[in-house]
Amino acid sequence: MQFTELSGLMKECGIVGAGGAGFPSYAKLSEKADTIILNCAECEPLFRLHRQLLMTYAEEILSALDTVRETVGAKKAIIGIKAAYSETVEELNEHIGAFKNIEISLLPEVYPAGDEIVLIYETTGKVVKPGQLPISEGVIVYNVETMLNIHFAIKEKTPVCYKYVTVAGEVENPQTYKVPLGVPLKKVVELSGGETVKDCVYLSGGAMTGRVANKNDVVTKTTNAILVLPQNHPVVMKKKTNSKVNIYRAMSACCQCRMCTDMCSRNLLGHPIEPHLFMRAAAKGMTKDVTAMMNSMYCSQCGICSMYACHQGLSPSMLIGEFRNEIRKRGIKPEKEPKFSEVDEHRKYRTIPMERLVSRLGISKYDVEAPLDDSPQDFSKAVKTLKIMLSQHIGQPAKAVVSVGDTVKKFEKLASCEGLGAEIHSPADGVVKEITEKYILLDIKR
Ligand code: SF4
Ligand code: SF4
Known part of the structure; x- marks a missing residue:
């Protein structure tokens, strides 16, 4: 080829x-x-x-x-x-x-x-x-x-219209499904027999790298898993803590033990990121150590520092994530060729065994088989409308190439990108109901 x-x-x-x-x-x-x-x-x-x-x-x-x-x-x-x-x-x-x-x-x-x-x-x-x-x-x-x-x-030549999604945590039957793009997360959870606790919270992605999601958010090309947890679960409480509280905690409780840096997956490979220095600078006011702040741009958001390393329960990765978003919005870029060191000689002793991680996160009881159901799920009875997001990728959001009232066939193109981005296709036969800058609503044909 x-x-x-x-x-x-x-x-x-x-x-x-x-x-x-x-x-x-x-x-x-x-x-x-x-x-x-x-x-x-x-x-x-x-x-x-x-x-x-x-x-x-x-x-x-x-x-x-x-x-x-x-x-x-x-x-x-x-x-x-x-x-x-x-x-x-x-x-x-x-x-x-x-x-x-x-x-x-x-x-x-x-x-x-x-x-x-x-x-x-x-x-x-x-x-x-x-x-x-x-x-x-x-x-x-x-x-x-x-x-x-x-x-x-x-x-x-089949376009991407489905996503495999694992439903895990507080549900009747944890399982992995093949679901059309645009289906609300709560409808995917229903496939698993529904929630087993009241007032639970959905994490889109996992316990380490996932984010708290709205139950009406929809499946996109990057939705890997929906983890359903009780709202008082430590992972949920950590992810829901706002940045003001995280900063106050950093100011009062960060003892500069540097455990977060010693276990940082990128620091161990010699990258210049040092989350303990970021925390020191953040606690003292962002401009105190500009190098430490800017080096946090090399963070992968793996979550180790917040979810595993810090025994004070602090959240370097969450503060770093917010700082990076702010810096990107302002168009500031990190140094192109920063200094870096050799791979840490102790690296192999500082990786985290999965069993230990699962136990520390308090999710051992959810660590069960979630068998794959490979047949495309049919939501035509459960859902009237699919909400197809126009930005399911890095780069520019796609622009609609259909108009309201158009009848479209499954796999037909709905939106396209001229620069870096991705084309978006229809997961079902239907009629275009609404188009905004963010999404296309599609009434599914029954
Ligand atoms: S592990 Fe926690 S207490 Fe120690 S330096 Fe990092 S953020 Fe501060
Ligand atoms: S989230 Fe970032 S700072 Fe924290 S351990 Fe991972 S790479 Fe290092």
Whole structure:
């Protein structure tokens, strides 16, 4: 396959990183790559999706991975998968013999093995410099669901209209579903038999990197999981604490023990971020140590400092997240080539075992199988209207290419992007009811 053909297919089918920030997949393709990595580390606690998908579609995903590798002219592809996912590894071993340029790299059961920069180090030994993209080291990373979407784009030109979502926590039957984009989260939770506690809270994403979501928020191309928790659960209370309170707590309780820095996943790779210095500067007034503040721009938001490392219960990552948003809004950019150090010699002793993390987060009782139901869920009886968001990706929001009153078919294009962004397609036959700058409402045809 030609490079432009593959890139065009990815763009036309609206493929973005399925989970995480939703970086448009075509924009990652580069002929400078010497290695393609398939990310099946799946380190967010309670997530099962990637290992389930890779087990179900091993041959298809391997074939798409090899096509991408060959198309960009990369020497090899590596599947980064935890050794603990033994059934999936066994399944991969059944098929991998047919792909001589693909190898498996077994990862330890630690957090955050799935962070792109950590994964690249673990599988290739290369360290991506702070603020740089993986391609600067000749690497491209795609996750398992993204690669499955690439497979369907190559094979059938099928656009992305569904998302696999794991429903976990306080629900009758934790499970992973294939749901159309635009369905409210509460309707997805109903598939799992509904909530088992009163007044629960939804986290979109997981306990470490997820955010508190409104139950009427809708599924997008990056919705990985809905974690349902009681509202007095420590994870919820931590995520709901506002920044004023977080700053007051930093001022009164940060003892500068630097545990957050010693365990920081990016600091351990030699990146200049030091959350304890950020906390000191934040507590004293943001301008006291500009370097510490600006270096926080290299944070991955893995959550270790707030959810695990700080024994005072403080929240460096949350304050850093807000600071970064503010800085970005003002158009201030971090240094392009900051100083960085060698990988910390103690790194391997400071990674976090998953079992310990799950226990510390207080979610052990939710750590159960959430089997994959691979059939597309039909919401035509439960939902009248789909709300299709126009910004489900990094880059510009898409612009509608349909008008109110138009009848559209399933898979038809609803919105398009001229610059960096992603095309959006209809998950169902229907009629366009409303268009705003943020979303398109689609009445589903019954
Ligand atoms: S771990 Fe907590 S108390 Fe220690 S330096 Fe970091 S934020 Fe401060
Ligand atoms: S969230 Fe905390 S631990 Fe993770 S990279 Fe950012 S500062 Fe480091």
